Amino acid sequence: MIPTQTANLQLDSSGRLKHFLTVEGLSRELLVKIMDTAESFASVTEQTVKKVPLLRGKTVVNLFFENSTRTRTTFEVAAKRLSADVLNLNIATSATSKGESLLDTIRNLEAMHVDMFVVRHTDSGAAHFIARHVAPHISVINGGDGRHAHPTQAMLDVFTIRKYKNDFSKLKVAIVGDILHSRVARSEIHALNTLDVAEVRVIGPKTLLPAAVESLGVSTFHNLEEGLNDVDVVIMLRLQKERMSGAFIPTEHEYFACFGLTEKRLACAKPDVIVMHPGPINRGVEIDSQVADGPHSVILQQVDHGIAVRMAILSMAMRPDLEASAGDRS
Amino acid sequence: MIPTQTANLQLDSSGRLKHFLTVEGLSRELLVKIMDTAESFASVTEQTVKKVPLLRGKTVVNLFFENSTRTRTTFEVAAKRLSADVLNLNIATSATSKGESLLDTIRNLEAMHVDMFVVRHTDSGAAHFIARHVAPHISVINGGDGRHAHPTQAMLDVFTIRKYKNDFSKLKVAIVGDILHSRVARSEIHALNTLDVAEVRVIGPKTLLPAAVESLGVSTFHNLEEGLNDVDVVIMLRLQKERMSGAFIPTEHEYFACFGLTEKRLACAKPDVIVMHPGPINRGVEIDSQVADGPHSVILQQVDHGIAVRMAILSMAMRPDLEASAGDRS
Amino acid sequence: MIPTQTANLQLDSSGRLKHFLTVEGLSRELLVKIMDTAESFASVTEQTVKKVPLLRGKTVVNLFFENSTRTRTTFEVAAKRLSADVLNLNIATSATSKGESLLDTIRNLEAMHVDMFVVRHTDSGAAHFIARHVAPHISVINGGDGRHAHPTQAMLDVFTIRKYKNDFSKLKVAIVGDILHSRVARSEIHALNTLDVAEVRVIGPKTLLPAAVESLGVSTFHNLEEGLNDVDVVIMLRLQKERMSGAFIPTEHEYFACFGLTEKRLACAKPDVIVMHPGPINRGVEIDSQVADGPHSVILQQVDHGIAVRMAILSMAMRPDLEASAGDRS
Numbered sequence: 009m010i011p012t013q014t015a016n017l018q019l020d021s022s023g024r025l026k027h028f029l030t031v032e033g034l035s036r037e038l039l040v041k042i043m044d045t046a047e048s049f050a051s052v053t054e055q056t057v058k059k060v061p062l063l064r065g066k067t068v069v070n071l072f073f074e075n076s077t078r079t080r081t082t083f084e085v086a087a088k089r090l091s092a093d094v095l096n097l098n099i100a101t102s103a104t105s106k107g108e109s110l111l112d113t114i115r116n117l118e119a120m121h122v123d124m125f126v127v128r129h130t131d132s133g134a135a136h137f138i139a140r141h142v143a144p145h146i147s148v149i150n151g152g153d154g155r156h157a158h159p160t161q162a163m164l165d166v167f168t169i170r171k172y173k174n175d176f177s178k179l180k181v182a183i184v185g186d187i188l189h190s191r192v193a194r195s196e197i198h199a200l201n202t203l204d205v206a207e208v209r210v211i212g213p214k215t216l217l218p219a220a221v222e223s224l225g226v227s228t229f230h231n232l233e234e235g236l237n238d239v240d241v242v243i244m245l246r247l248q249k250e251r252m253s254g255a256f257i258p259t260e261h262e263y264f265a266c267f268g269l270t271e272k273r274l275a276c277a278k279p280d281v282i283v284m285h286p287g288p289i290n291r292g293v294e295i296d297s298q299v300a301d302g303p304h305s306v307i308l309q310q311v312d313h314g315i316a317v318r319m320a321i322l323s324m325a326m327r328p329d330l331e332a333s334a335g336d337r338s
Numbered sequence: 339m340i341p342t343q344t345a346n347l348q349l350d351s352s353g354r355l356k357h358f359l360t361v362e363g364l365s366r367e368l369l370v371k372i373m374d375t376a377e378s379f380a381s382v383t384e385q386t387v388k389k390v391p392l393l394r395g396k397t398v399v400n401l402f403f404e405n406s407t408r409t410r411t412t413f414e415v416a417a418k419r420l421s422a423d424v425l426n427l428n429i430a431t432s433a434t435s436k437g438e439s440l441l442d443t444i445r446n447l448e449a450m451h452v453d454m455f456v457v458r459h460t461d462s463g464a465a466h467f468i469a470r471h472v473a474p475h476i477s478v479i480n481g482g483d484g485r486h487a488h489p490t491q492a493m494l495d496v497f498t499i500r501k502y503k504n505d506f507s508k509l510k511v512a513i514v515g516d517i518l519h520s521r522v523a524r525s526e527i528h529a530l531n532t533l534d535v536a537e538v539r540v541i542g543p544k545t546l547l548p549a550a551v552e553s554l555g556v557s558t559f560h561n562l563e564e565g566l567n568d569v570d571v572v573i574m575l576r577l578q579k580e581r582m583s584g585a586f587i588p589t590e591h592e593y594f595a596c597f598g599l600t601e602k603r604l605a606c607a608k609p610d611v612i613v614m615h616p617g618p619i620n621r622g623v624e625i626d627s628q629v630a631d632g633p634h635s636v637i638l639q640q641v642d643h644g645i646a647v648r649m650a651i652l653s654m655a656m657r658p659d660l661e662a663s664a665g666d667r668s
Numbered sequence: 669m670i671p672t673q674t675a676n677l678q679l680d681s682s683g684r685l686k687h688f689l690t691v692e693g694l695s696r697e698l699l700v701k702i703m704d705t706a707e708s709f710a711s712v713t714e715q716t717v718k719k720v721p722l723l724r725g726k727t728v729v730n731l732f733f734e735n736s737t738r739t740r741t742t743f744e745v746a747a748k749r750l751s752a753d754v755l756n757l758n759i760a761t762s763a764t765s766k767g768e769s770l771l772d773t774i775r776n777l778e779a780m781h782v783d784m785f786v787v788r789h790t791d792s793g794a795a796h797f798i799a800r801h802v803a804p805h806i807s808v809i810n811g812g813d814g815r816h817a818h819p820t821q822a823m824l825d826v827f828t829i830r831k832y833k834n835d836f837s838k839l840k841v842a843i844v845g846d847i848l849h850s851r852v853a854r855s856e857i858h859a860l861n862t863l864d865v866a867e868v869r870v871i872g873p874k875t876l877l878p879a880a881v882e883s884l885g886v887s888t889f890h891n892l893e894e895g896l897n898d899v900d901v902v903i904m905l906r907l908q909k910e911r912m913s914g915a916f917i918p919t920e921h922e923y924f925a926c927f928g929l930t931e932k933r934l935a936c937a938k939p940d941v942i943v944m945h946p947g948p949i950n951r952g953v954e955i956d957s958q959v960a961d962g963p964h965s966v967i968l969q970q971v972d973h974g975i976a977v978r979m980a981i982l983s984m985a986m987r988p989d990l991e992a993s994a995g996d997r998s
Contacts (some may be wrong), residue, residue, distance in 0.1 A: 053781040057725030059753075065387030067415065078776070081755060085727065085780050088753045093418045095411060112618060116408070119641035120415050121383040288772060311779035395717030397745065423719075423748045425741060442948060446738070449971035450745050451713040 017139055024328045027139040027148040028321050030157040031198040039202055043167045045320035046313070052089060053315060062323050062330070063092035067122040070096045072151070073129040078288065079151050082311070083126045086318035095122070110134075111141055118143045123326055125149070132156035132191075147325035155191050161286050162195035164317040166203060168310050169241055172282050176200075182209040182235050182277075183226075184267060185245030185294055186216040186256075192286050193245060194224075201225045211235035212267065215256045232267050236276040244269055244285045247294045260293050270296045274304060282306045347469055354658045357469040357478040358651050360487040361528040369532055373497045375650035376643070382419060383645060392653050392660070393422035397452040400426045401468075402481070403459040408618065409481050412641070413456045416648035425452070440464075441471055448473045453656055455479070462486035462521075477655035485521050491616050492525035494647040496533055498640050499571055502612050506530075512539040512565050512607075513556075514597060515575030515624055516546040516586075522616050523575060524554075531555045541565035542597065545586045562597050566606040574599055574615045577624045590623050600626045604634060612636045677799055684988045687799040687808040688981050690817040691858040699862055703827045705980035706973070712749060713975060722983050722990070723752035727782040730756045732811070733789040738948065739811050742971070743786045746978035755782070770794075771801055778803045783986055785809070792816035792851075807985035815851050821946050822855035824977040826863055828970050829901055832942050836860075842869040842895050842937075843886075844927060845905030845954055846876040846916075852946050853905060854884075861885045871895035872927065875916045892927050896936040904929055904945045907954045920953050930956045934964060942966045 016033050020026045025038065052060055068087040070080050075098060087094045099113065117125070124147045127135040132154030139148040152158040166176075173179055181200055187193045187210045200208045201224075210221060211229040221228060229235030236242060247263060257263045274281065283295075283304045291297045300307060323330065346363050350356045355368065382390055398417040400410050405428065417424045429443065447455070454477045457465040462484030469478040482488040496506075503509055511530055517523045517540045530538045531554075540551060541559040551558055559565030566572060577593060587593045604611065613625075613634045621627045630637060653660065676693050680686045685698065712720055728747040730740050735758060747754045759773065777785070784807045787795040792814030799808040812818040826836075833839055841860055847853045847870045860868045861884075870881055871889040881888060889895030896902060907923060917923045934941065943955075943964045951957045960967060983990065 055725070058727070058781060059725040065385070065389040067388070067418070077757060077759075081757065081777075082780065084755060085753075085782075088727070093415075095414060097407060097411065099407070109618070109621075112621075115638055116617060116641050117411075119638040120412065120645050121388060121642065122415075287776060288769070291769075291772075308775055308779040311776050312781065315780050395715070395719040397718070397748070423745075425744060427737060427741065429737075439948075439951075442951075445968055446947060446971050447741075449968040450742065450975050451718060451972065452745075 017136065020328065022328075025321070025324045026328070027135075027150075028159055028325060029135050029139055029148065029150045031159045031162050031195050031202065032157075034202065036202050036204070039163070039166065039199060042163055042317065042320050042324065043170055045324060046163075046167050046316040049089075049319040049323075050313070050316040052319070053312070059089055059091055061091045063087065063090040063123075063326055066090075066092045066124070066326055067120075068092045068094050068124045068126060068322065069117055069122050070094065070151075071117075071125045071127050072096070072098050073127070073131075073134065074152070076128055076152070079128060082314050083149075083151060083318055083322075086315050086322055089315070090319055090323055092123075092322070110137075114138055114142060118146060123147065124322065126151045128152050130154055149321060149325065152191055155189055155194070157195045158191040158286075159195045159199075160314070160318055160321060161192050162199040163321065164310055164314040165196055165243065165284060165286075166199045167313050167317050168284060168306055169282070171309070171313070172306065173240055176203040176205050179205045179241060180207045180209065180239040181205055181241040181243065182211055182229075182239045183243045183245065184211040184232065184235070184269065186247055187212050187221060187245070188216045188218050188256075189248065190245050193243075196243060197224050197226055209235050209239065213257060232269075233273055233276050236273060239277045240281060242269065242274070242277060242281060242283050244283065244289075244295050246286060246288065247290055249290075264293055268292070268294055268296060269299050271298050271302065274299055284310055287311065347466065350658065352658075355651070355654045356658075357465075357480075358489055358655060359465050359469055359478065359480045361489045361492050361525050361532065362487075364532065366532050366534070369493070369496065369529060372493055372647065372650050372654065373500055375654060376493075376497050376646040379419075379649040379653075380643070380646040382649070383642070388419055389421055390419065391421045393417065393420040393453075393656055396420075396422045396454070396656055397450075398422045398424050398454045398456065398652065399447055399452050400424065400481075401447075401455045401457050402426070402428050403457075403461075403464065404482070406458055406482070409458060412644050413479075413481060413648055413652075416645050416652055419645065420649055420653055422453075422652070440467075444468055444472060448476060453477065454652065456481045458482050460484055479651060479655065482521055485519055485524070487525045488521040488616075489525045489529075490644070490648055490651060491522050492529040493651065494640055494644040495526055495573065495614060495616075496529045497643050497647050498614060498636055499612070501639070501643070502636065503570055506533040506535050509535045509571060510537045510539065510569040511535055511571040511573065512541055512559075512569045513573045513575065514541040514562065514565070514599065516577055517542050517551060517575070518546045518548050518586075519578065520575050523573075526573060527554050527556055539565050539569065543587060562599075563603055563606050566603060569607045570611060572599065572604070572607060572611060572613050574613065574619075574625050576616065576618065577620055579620075594623055598622070598624055598626060599629050601628050601632065604629055614640055617641065677796065680988065682988075685981070685984045686988070687795075687810075688819055688985060689795050689799055689808065689810045691819045691822050691855050691862065692817075694862065696862050696864070699823070699826065699859060702823055702977065702980050702984065703830055705984060706823075706827050706976040709749075709979040709983075710973070710976040712979070713972070718749055719751055720749065721751045723747065723750040723783075723986055726750075726752045726784070726986055727780075728752045728754050728784045728786065728982065729777055729782050730754065730811075731777075731785045731787050732756070732758050733787070733791075733794065734812070736788055736812070739788060742974050743809075743811060743978055743982075746975050746982055749975070750979055750983055752783075752982070770797075774798055774802060778806060783807065784982065786811045787813070789813050809981060809985065812851055815849055815854070817855045818851040818946075819855045819859075820974070820978055820981060821852050822859040823981065824970055824974040825856055825903065825944060825946075826859045827973050827977050828944060828966055829942070831969070831973070832966065833900055836863040836865050839865045839901060840867045840869065840899040841865055841901040841903065842871055842889075842899045843903045843905065844871045844892065844895070844929065846907055847872050847881060847905070848876045848878050848916075849908065850905050853903075856903060857884050857886055869895050869899065873917060892929075893933055893936050896933060899937045900941060902929065902934070902937060902941060902943050904943065904949075904955050906946065906948065907950055909950075924953055928952070928954055928956060929959050931958050931962065934959055944970055947971065 126149045128151040135150035208226045456479045458481040465480035538556045678687045786809045788811040795810035868886045
């Protein structure tokens with residue numbers, strides 16, 4: 009029932025999820041359906057036998073052109089819990105530097121009748137490129153592409169927020185840190201705005217905020233305490249070590265002094281604020297251990313939810329026939 | 339019913355496939371049986387649940403002394419579709435430089451009650467060596483050894499030819515490129531001759547044809563257009579980049595000028611010629627993109643067939659008890 | 669029924685195995701129960717379908733901070749035979765050099781609802797550290813930590829001894845080689861003493877025996893022939909190549925001359941002596957090929973037993989509900 013978006017590369021002609029490449033352009037209804045489906049899988053991980061046969065006989069290929077044990081592991085666990093077979097392929101980008109040979113790699117895997125590619129790539133747009141050229145029976149999931157998007161991370165974030173907060177429309181959410189280089193931030197901003205949160209704030213030094221970031225529908229702050237004032241949710245971003253040496257920030261120590269999340273600063277937020285982080289965390293760089301391990305932190309719950317959300321996205325994309333029965337809450 | 343070949347290391351005392359090391363010495367009947375069994379598996383990959391329980395509880399070890407993501411992946415997919423467990427072991431040749439310690443590696447894996455080794459090795463004869471010393475309950479598949487043989491590739495090639503051409507005995511088949519260093523070519527020549535094709539031609543510069551290659555039962559050509567004249571099947575070989583720098587060929591550009599397959603040259607062949615390539619292809623080196631992606635190309639079908647053929651060989655070698663029911667067309 | 673040991677980190681409040689970190693502190697009864705359970709699994713590996721559904725839906729994480737294809741493979745095979753899903757994670761120690769970030773790694777995997785960590789680490793105590801901090805539903809198995817312990821190896825060794833010798837209380841067992849650096853030796857000494865063998869001897873050059881080793885309940889010998897006199901079991905240790913260059917031993921050749929096990933020397937032992945080695949063996953360094961491959965050697969049987977023993981430990985730790993029915997012989 010999302011007829012206006014059938015032109016979206018991610019949706020099939022009935023408006024159901026075919027690929028999952030970016031949160032942009034997806035309807036509120038679809039995001040809610042993903043969260044509802046994830047909810048139904050959350051109980052699976054609590055069972056003694058943590059497996060459902062939904063994707064038995066399906067082959068999921070983790071096609072990682074950029075190394076990430078962490079993200080690869082979450083997709084592998086999600087796929088195996090759905091009884092799919094998993095192929096892990098780590099492909100050095102050098103071997104496929106030409107677009108043409110990337111396509112040849114894809115064509116070959118297609119010919120083996122695999123069912124899904126989870127793509128991680130340093131180039132923005134890689135997952136879209138593959139989705140545009142892939143055989144009709146294959147689904148493509150973006151596991152992070154360049155600085156562009158990391159939509160499954162954004163979905164597990166909003167799923168986590170929904171677990172703790174009842175009504176998106178009343179929430180103030182702050183995203184703190186290196187917005188400029190963060191595909192996570194970009195996807196989160198789209199998801200939060202699609203779900204109509206009251207306000208999305210981005211907080212960081214000027215060197216780490218994109219020019220014209222307000223056009224994404226956020227307000228900007230360069231002072232952490234001001235930005236945290238009265239927020240319901242704080243999402244901390246990981247400070248990539250490789251930014252340290254450049255002109256972006258002076259030193260780790262100075263960064264923490266200005267933008268590190270401490271208990272004292274967190275006191276500016278609402279009393280029931282939740283603190284999130286996509287991981288892995290840099291203790292003492294962007295977040296103090298007392299906060300990371302403290303009562304407001306839901307960082308490990310995010311990891312838990314990440315499995316359920318990925319199970320939801322994998323099964324919705326590969327088993328559209330089941331969609332009718334899911335999403336009762338949508 | 340192949341009593342004359344019971345001395346063949348690859349066959350058990352009833353003439354059934356035990357190991358699959360080389361096409362040499364195998365009967366026409368056996369090759370046909372492999373193709374018939376592969377035919378029965380081809381439909382499995384079209385099903386929603388692409389799995390059969392034939393090898394449930396069996397353990398297949400991908401024992402790769404030479405790195406090859408591509409070949410390893412096809413065997414892994416084939417084994418998992420048969421419900422086998424797969425162990426991937428990448429063993430640097432340096433660690434087993436002495437034959438004795440290679441044997442110790444084998445003995446240890448044997449003791450874990452694994453059922454099959456798929457062996458890839460830079461040394462010719464490695465798979466034979468292992469098959470000669472392995473415990474009686476274990477099957478060995480040659481996944482490519484030095485310049486010697488790549489028999490599963492040859493079988494998927496003849497399986498592909500049979501899909502498109504009715505009668506082997508009337509076919510003219512050309513193999514083009516670096517015959518000298520190609521284990522694929524060697525295995526293909528044996529398979530095609532065993533299946534009694536009318537003519538096998540090898541086409542390449544003198545530096546890339548083995549001395550006395552005619553003794554293998556082929557005719558030789560040094561001119562591509564002449565060699566292609568009136569053929570039903572063209573098999574292009576990959577030009578290994580490492581040959582470029584040697585005295586074998588002058589430059590990529592010159593090689594393509596003389597031996598690259600273009601649409602114009604392909605016009606010398608029969609109108610319904612099929613073009614094959616073991617992959618990965620070097621576009622613009624041995625084959626033009628217009629041919630690789632054109633209507634005569636069956637290169638991606640080969641990959642598809644590769645899964646079915648490997649499923650056939652794995653199941654025939656590990657489940658000889660089932661052979662009676664298979665191979666109705668043989 | 670082991671109430672005196674409920675304080676042991678490895679046992680739950682009912683005295684059942686929860687983690688398996690070291691043989692030290694475990695009762696004779698528990699070691700016997702592990703061996704009895706392993707006995708019941710030994711037959712599984714002889715079946716056509718070598719799989720039991722005991723751990724279906726469970727996720728075993730091979731968390732290897734130190735590379736070991738061999739040990740990783742045995743745990744992977746054991747887990748798959750029990751129908752568990754296996755995640756292989758090779759984590760460079762550099763990435764987790766701080767204890768804190770090791771904990772973050774653990775917390776993240778926990779949050780994915782995995783059920784077991786098999787830990788291999790260069791630091792003594794790493795598995796204990798993880799077991800002490802892990803969530804209550806997770807079991808930790810020590811797959812070798814620094815110079816401290818390798819308890820599953822010790823258990824497969826005593827299981828192997830029990831297969832060949834009826835009564836532990838009458839046995840003389842010699843452990844030969846680099847006792848100083850060997851976690852295997854340390855675990856074996858504890859297991860053998862817990863099982864009340866008559867005598868445990870350690871044999872090696874003074875530089876490779878720990879100071880005050882007798883306090884572990886062993887007698888020491890610096891002469892191989894004297895030490896082997898009248899023993900029932902010889903356990904050879906692997907001589908790590910990295911010890912060669914140091915002051916510990918002069919040369920490989922000299923080491924073999926003094927401490928290499930030859931047929932002649934083995935004649936000092938009982939006529940029905942068995943020879944064991946944890947592998948991989950250095951032929952001609954600590955053991956002569958004639959002995960390694962000779963009639964007294966049970967080295968490959970150890971590998972076989974290693975699968976059964978690891979299946980026993982995995983299932984006992986993850987399915988304590990089944991323990992009542994196991995271990996009839998204990």
